[in-house]
Amino acid sequence: MTRYSVDPNRHELIATWGTGEGDLATRITALPADAAGATLLRLAGALTRLSEAAWRTYTHPASAAGSLEPDTEGWRREQERDTFSEVAEAVAAPNLPHGGLLTVSYSPLLESAHQAGRALHALDEAELTKAVLAETVTELTAVESAELGNLTGRAQQAVLLSREDASPVQVAAADHLLEQNPFGSLALFSDVDPTAAAVAAAHWLAAAAEVAAGASGHDATAVLLEADSIEDLPHQTPTLVLELLDAGHTPHDAVTGLVRHALHIADGLLPDPAGLREQLEDLDGALDDYTEDYTDDEETDPEDTGLRLTPLDPRRPARDLLEDLLAGIHGCWVLHTEYDDLDEEHLGTDDAGLADAGPDDAGPDDADLDDADLDDERAEQHRHHSRENFARLVRETAARHRDRLL
Secondary structure: OOEEEEEOOOOEEEEEEEOOOOEEEEEEEEOOOOOOHHHHHHHHHHHHHHHHHHHHHHHOOHHHOOOOOOOOHHHHHHHHHHHHHHHHHHHHOOOOOEOOEOOOOOOHHHHHHHHHHHHHHHHOOHHHHHHHHHHHHHHHHHHHHHHOOOOOHHHHHHHHOOOOOOOHHHHHHHHHHHHHOOOOOOHHHHOOOHHHHHHHHHHHHHHHHHHHHHHHOOOHHHHHHHHHOOOOOOOHHHHHHHHHHHOOOOHHHHHHHHHHHHHHHHOOOOOOHHHHHHHHHHOHHHHHHHHOOOOOOOOOOHHHHOOOOOOOOOOOHHHHHHHHHHHHHHHHHHHHHHHOOOOHHHOOOOOHHHHHOOOOOOOHHHHHHHHHHHHHHHHHHHHHHHHHHHHHHHHHHHHHOHHHOO
16 A cells, blocks of 8 residues: 655655565655644545555455355445545545534545545645645556556555455466566566466466476475475475365466465454364364463463464465465476486586696696586586476476466
8 A cells, every 4th residue: 555654844745655676755745834743644644544445445356255245245345446436525525523423434445535635624725635636546546557457657566465366467467477487586576466476376386396296206286395305495385276276276266265365364354164173173182282281371382383374474465375386386396306317418518628637737726626616517507407497398388288377
């Protein structure tokens, strides 16, 4: 979301937002030097809450809810999104106290707009009101652009948000980036909605797991556990995604389901009571071990139990999932390289210079250093060719299963 603040020295209203690589700021308008500081802060706070409510319609779209029937969650989300057209009027002509009473909107977005309008009413500055109205249009337009898959300008802040759904435009953009580099690139985090990027990454992880499975002989759903024995990896979440895909889920359903589950937990909701009961039953013996040594006055350290309500970080589930899926692709390469029998004559190593060197050209220590340098060079060349070979195989496999992503 965009955060609004007051610069008390320059008497300016400032807006800042994240981009995935850092924050940007812009000056909205000058503020009256003689205005009450508390009123200016109320204005800034109301605009921040307005932005938060507007962007929540992006992260929690009606399309991701189960039903649009009246009084359902999907219906409430749709109603909230429809208030975009009423925001400007609420800012320009807010509900004001009358007879000791104040009408409060049920809509968080509209109520924030009314709060901003009341602060502007108290300040009574026509130019300030005009600038704030223009700013609300800019912010709502950014949300609308993100919904259409256009993350340029102010809408770039969507790369920091976790959305319950994935734009096909953004999925295609992420797929293109992964085709260029199956191991992932910084652009996946700075240019693409993270949920959409994770959907594409799940598709490429499945292709990478298939390549690693073909080389190693392990099942595709087990390759990351095997890779973890070679290099420490965050293998649990990408393995879960591979298991979901193996069970017939699409990358879109697997990713959005995990992100939605984590967002519900972040909101303090219990999205899957039956699943939690099953999880607790599986951990019943382990929980007894953890609790039997504690008295009623002591608390079990949650880090010790290993019991998680979600495999993702609920504060940033989509980006957390994307990071884990890319780590999974790397893990598939780690396992594949153990079985990748590259032809040494294609590694580009030329020993002729060393073979032609005479005994007087270098001492024993120099020879040892040359051998070490040659070994390092060969190792680096092998690593480079192994990654290139693996990337080629993954591209071919991803292309064969492209219908899985569409």
